[in-house]
Amino acid sequence: MKQSNVPMxxxxxxxxxxxxxxxxxxxxxxxxxxxxxxxxCKGVAGCLMCKIEINDSSAVNAPTRAEELKLGPLLEQGIRLACQTKVCKEVTVQIPEDKLKSIVRKQLERLKQGVEEDDWLA
Ligand code: FES
Incomplete structure (x- = not known):
């Protein structure tokens, strides 16, 4: 449920x-x-596993010192650490998929598309 004046x-x-x-x-x-x-690392900017992509850098806090040190030029590409990033206004966060999950998802999408095309031809 959306709370008033709280961004999503x-x-x-x-x-x-x-x-x-x-x-x-x-x-x-x-x-x-x-x-x-x-x-x-449970959110202490130690493991770098929580990388996310932010679509609007003005919608979140400025990078922390830890992010500046650990992410460097990735910050300019919109990459942040989820454990260090807080939301100021509505924002979309892209969570990178691991490679295996990405391959499986794409294969499932192809299969689904193939099934739908077969249904259409029937
Ligand atoms: S949770 Fe480990 S760096 Fe963010």
Missing amino acids: VTFQPGGKSIAAPSHRSILELSAKAKVLIPTR
């Missing part, structure tokens, strides 16, 4: 949205939304 964050792929109070990191919000963002 949308996680892609999947499209789940959740209210994003400013004191919560995107990593914390993803856990609340039951969206998996990998972590090994």
Whole structure:
């Protein structure tokens, strides 16, 4: 349920949205939304597993010192650490898929498309 004056964050792929109070990191919000963002360091900018892509850098806090040190030029490409990023206004977060998951998803999409084309021809 959307809370008034609280921005929403949308996680892609999947499209789940959740209210994003400013004191919560995107990593914390993803856990609340039951969206998996990998972590090994539990949110202390130590593992770099929680990389996400932000579509609008003005919608989140400025990069932390830890992000500047660890991500360097990736920051300019919109890459952030979910554990260090907090939402200021409505934003979409892209969670990179691991390679195996990406291959499986694309294969399933091709199969589904093939089934739909077969149905259309029948
Ligand atoms: S959770 Fe480890 S760097 Fe963000």
